[in-house]
Amino acid sequence: MLSVADLKKGTKLILDGDPYVVTSFDFVKPGKGQALYKCKMKNMISGSTLDRTYRSGESFEPAGMDERDMEYLYKEGTHYTFMDQQSYEQVVMEEDAVGDAKNFLLENTKVAVLLFGEKPIGVTLPNFINLRVTQTDPWLKGDTSGSDSKPATVETGYVLRVPPFIEENELIVIDTRTGEYSTRVKG
């Protein structure tokens, strides 16, 4: 068990059955009064946030988290299937838990999957990922509208802004943390 004094930013604990991560934490003590611990927490599944104040003496169950290297296999409806690289066990994750990562998932992409007990609750992608452009309008030479970017669709269906010189079938590098175009590569 964790005592309230063990809590700090980043501590993961279980509240009402859900895993939460402490996002900010402070010790307060009004003059001559009792020690209070002010905590902001984020639900690691739903992303909702919570403010709680605890007194000393309260205790918490730590949330056991495990991150495993997995490979993305396929999607069926709103279910995403991944395979553990070591045990070859398959896990299925809901689209909500996959979150924005779904924009960058191609079959056989290597990712890290965060597990809360047996339940997969998040995907961490490589910071940069290569995806091929499937549709974008050609660059009109002499276009003087001053626009320095245009929309492009990549093979996962994700749409982002790219520089005007990018053409269909080109391979581009996307920063998965921001979802933005980074550079283009040959291949």
Place this chain on the structure above:
Amino acid sequence: MFFSERGFLEVETPFRIPANAPEEFIDPIPTLSWQLQTSPEICMKRLLCRGYDKIFQICRCWRSDERGSRHLSEFTMLEWYRSDADYHDLMQDCRGLLQYVADFCTTDSCFTRNGLKIDPHQSWQYFSVQEAFLQFTKAKALDSVKNGLFDELLTAEIEPAFEKFEVPVILQDYPAQLAALARLKSDTPDYAERFELYVGGLELANGFSELTDPLEQRTRFEEANLMRQQLGKTKLPLPEPFLTELSAMPSSAGIALGVDRLVMLTTGSERIDQVVAFTPESL
């Protein structure tokens, strides 16, 4: 300078003592069989009993397990005491001191907290605890003491409300249970002559009209120890020589001000870590 100009004598008292004033929520750090002081109050009040009428001290104090964005377990306290005075006189001292410090230490004669300028030269805000609860919470002060939610409401509702004032705020007349060493108000004995000074929502000082009745004081110390035992904490020894000498103490008032926090306000620092060279974690 501020104090010597006003006729206060600077004193030094021992840091390591056999007994602090027992408090329900303040835990001294033991050293051998004695304790480090949680405040210099016991020895300073004994000096009042011996006839020193205006004294001040800036010294280190220690309180076990206090660490947060405004707390260090070892911190610097400024305490001052006046004979033939009550808490209103201390409020006037606070006003003078904050103006003096703001003029001396800052370019615009104002304090800064969370980006807000707080001007100690304007007229200050005064709230009784009762008024503050009525205005900023849905509860009554005395009820909140009874059901144990006083501290929660104070930190969750009232202190954040004080953050918005552009002048210092005095919160005065605390429920009697929350003022172990303070004199009760003669007209409303449910309340004691205790106040807290807030600047930008940051609690800076706690002062009160001193209780001078040794029997009453002993009872309150024993009550504090009883509360400690109910919380599963150790009983603390009583400062016996202080209780013996207390009957000689003139009507007085005393106040403790957190110097690190005052420095935070003059420098616009958000965290106490920014105003000390070493935090406990860096040692």
